Amino acid sequence: MKRMGQYSTVRLSSYTAFLVFVLAGVCTPQDVNDRVPDGLVNGMSGVELSRRIFEAERDMMHRIRIYSPIVETYVQSLWPDTTAQMLLDDVYFLGKVDFLRRLVSGDYATTLLSGTSKNSRQILNDNGQKWELDPDGFVSMLFIDQRDFDTDTYHLRYLKSETLGTVSCLVFGVTAVKANAPGRFDGTVWVENSGLRIVRVKGIFQANHVRLRQRLSPLGASVALPLHFDCWREMIAPDLWAPAYLTIDDNVGWKAIGGDGVTDFHYRGRTFVWGYSHIGSFQNQRLAPSATSDSGPDVIGLEKDGLLAPFGTVERSLNAIIQRLAAGSHVDLPKVTCRILVTTPVELFHVGNTIVVSRGFLEMVPDESTLAVFLAHELAHVAVETAVGKEVDHERSLFDYSPPGEFLGLGIRHSTEEEEGKASALTCGILNDSAYTSASGRAAGFVEQLTTMSRQLPNLTRARFGVGLVENGRSVHELPSCGSSGQSVPPVPQLQLRGRYLVGVSTDELRLAR
Numbered sequence: 001m002k003r004m005g006q007y008s009t010v011r012l013s014s015y016t017a018f019l020v021f022v023l024a025g026v027c028t029p030q031d032v033n034d035r036v037p038d039g040l041v042n043g044m045s046g047v048e049l050s051r052r053i054f055e056a057e058r059d060m061m062h063r064i065r066i067y068s069p070i071v072e073t074y075v076q077s078l079w080p081d082t083t084a085q086m087l088l089d090d091v092y093f094l095g096k097v098d099f100l101r102r103l104v105s106g107d108y109a110t111t112l113l114s115g116t117s118k119n120s121r122q123i124l125n126d127n128g129q130k131w132e133l134d135p136d137g138f139v140s141m142l143f144i145d146q147r148d149f150d151t152d153t154y155h156l157r158y159l160k161s162e163t164l165g166t167v168s169c170l171v172f173g174v175t176a177v178k179a180n181a182p183g184r185f186d187g188t189v190w191v192e193n194s195g196l197r198i199v200r201v202k203g204i205f206q207a208n209h210v211r212l213r214q215r216l217s218p219l220g221a222s223v224a225l226p227l228h229f230d231c232w233r234e235m236i237a238p239d240l241w242a243p244a245y246l247t248i249d250d251n252v253g254w255k256a257i258g259g260d261g262v263t264d265f266h267y268r269g270r271t272f273v274w275g276y277s278h279i280g281s282f283q284n285q286r287l288a289p290s291a292t293s294d295s296g297p298d299v300i301g302l303e304k305d306g307l308l309a310p311f312g313t314v315e316r317s318l319n320a321i322i323q324r325l326a327a328g329s330h331v332d333l334p335k336v337t338c339r340i341l342v343t344t345p346v347e348l349f350h351v352g353n354t355i356v357v358s359r360g361f362l363e364m365v366p367d368e369s370t371l372a373v374f375l376a377h378e379l380a381h382v383a384v385e386t387a388v389g390k391e392v393d394h395e396r397s398l399f400d401y402s403p404p405g406e407f408l409g410l411g412i413r414h415s416t417e418e419e420e421g422k423a424s425a426l427t428c429g430i431l432n433d434s435a436y437t438s439a440s441g442r443a444a445g446f447v448e449q450l451t452t453m454s455r456q457l458p459n460l461t462r463a464r465f466g467v468g469l470v471e472n473g474r475s476v477h478e479l480p481s482c483g484s485s486g487q488s489v490p491p492v493p494q495l496q497l498r499g500r501y502l503v504g505v506s507t508d509e510l511r512l513a514r
């Protein structure tokens with residue numbers, strides 16, 4: 001297995017060397033500056049075009065300062081050989097960033113709910129060591145350069161025209177005037193034709209920008225390794241394109257002091273940014289939540305914080321499944337509503353008559369029938385018990401608590417053994433009258449796979465607000481096998497976060513990705 005890692009290292013190193021050779025041989029910084037041709041936009045000169053792009057970006061940084069969005073990062077560490085996709089570990093950060101403090105004072109300006117402790121930031125690599133990922137690094141990747149994106153610091157080089165979705169763009173290479181300047185951006189930007197606003201940023205910060213830290217000695221010396229990222233923006237106000245999400249899939253070469261070879265570390269992850277309706281510092285100035293009156297304070301509090309999506313099309317489709325289950329059932333069932341936590345960790349629980357599922361759960365669940373089994377089971381729980389959270393003051397934002405250490409959730413009570421037994425029996429009662437009976441085995445297979453994954457991916461499987469499907473390596477629920485015995489159950493495909501959903505940056509609404 002070690003040989004595989006070494007092979008990909010060699011491949012990466014020679015590729016890097018090739019790139020360096022090409023850049024050194026062809027482009028001096030002066031050449032790069034001259035590469036923006038005249039007349040790309042309405043007869044504008046290349047110099048003028050560059051100037052306007054820098055200006056538009058600074059304008060964006062200025063206008064975006066009134067927002068305090070939520071930033072969520074989920075990263076997996078994998079075996080370096082990309083074909084094997086072997087998972088090693090994961091980390092999860094969830095916080096709210098005050099852009100005003102960050103962009104004006106240069107403060108960290110983030111209140112974290114997840115990822116506060118040093119321990120929670122560590123990720124296992126294939127050399128058996130744990131390294132610390134810095135949540136702040138992922139916020140830095142939302143901007144090209146928080147202070148100096150201007151003609152004195154960067155060169156633009158025109159590459160091509162390209163359409164992103166429906167937006168016509170000019171694509172430019174960006175390099176720092178000063179070679180090897182730590183923290184400077186190096187990569188590509190997509191600039192929309194009409195307002196010359198940057199809509200996508202892809203590249204890497206030059207080394208020494210804090211991304212991922214490895215402690216080298218007991219004396220405390222540590223190094224930072226940057227990661228390649230690809231950040232997409234969305235328009236949140238006229239001509240204001242704000243960072244919406246970014247993806248990371250990178251191999252980082254690492255040579256330990258005194259080590260005899262370079263090891264590759266493979267990281268894959270996503271950062272979502274939403275909640276641009278939260279204006280100002282940590283104030284909760286949002287429109288009134290859409291939560292229905294029977295949802296209770298927990299649900300309303302989550303929605304006010306931008307953590308629960310407002311009721312939309314995806315919720316409607318979940319409710320339709322519930323209605324189909326209830327319509328065919330001979331059992332008298334309570335009326336429930338489904339709502340979605342915008343976050344990635346797999347969660348499924350109920351508060352009063354509201355069933356809450358997380359976006360991560362919806363990403364992972366393989367099909368509607370399997371989803372229906374979980375909803376039927378949760379519906380059964382609602383029918384046989386009342387779950388309550390601990391007393392939380394929902395007048396204040398969850399982000400205002402700033403507790404020392406990790407946020408420990410809403411304190412939703414777990415079902416007792418007796419309740420679980422009743423819910424389990426009722427689940428079959430509901431499913432047997434529906435078109436989803438045969439899927440009960442698949443739901444059990446899903447949980448089984450999730451339980452196995454929870455060893456490598458504890459952060460994906462651990463609930464942050466309510467209750468997950470797996471806890472301490474065991475299934476939370478007793479999922480019965482319903483329908484006629486001996487029915488063959490098709491195997492559950494390998495579980496993965498499929499990236500099927502995007503979060504509306506201003507509306508917090510969940511929608512299917514195109």
Ligand SMILES: [Zn+2]
Nearest residue numbers: 420423477478
């Ligand atoms: Zn259960």
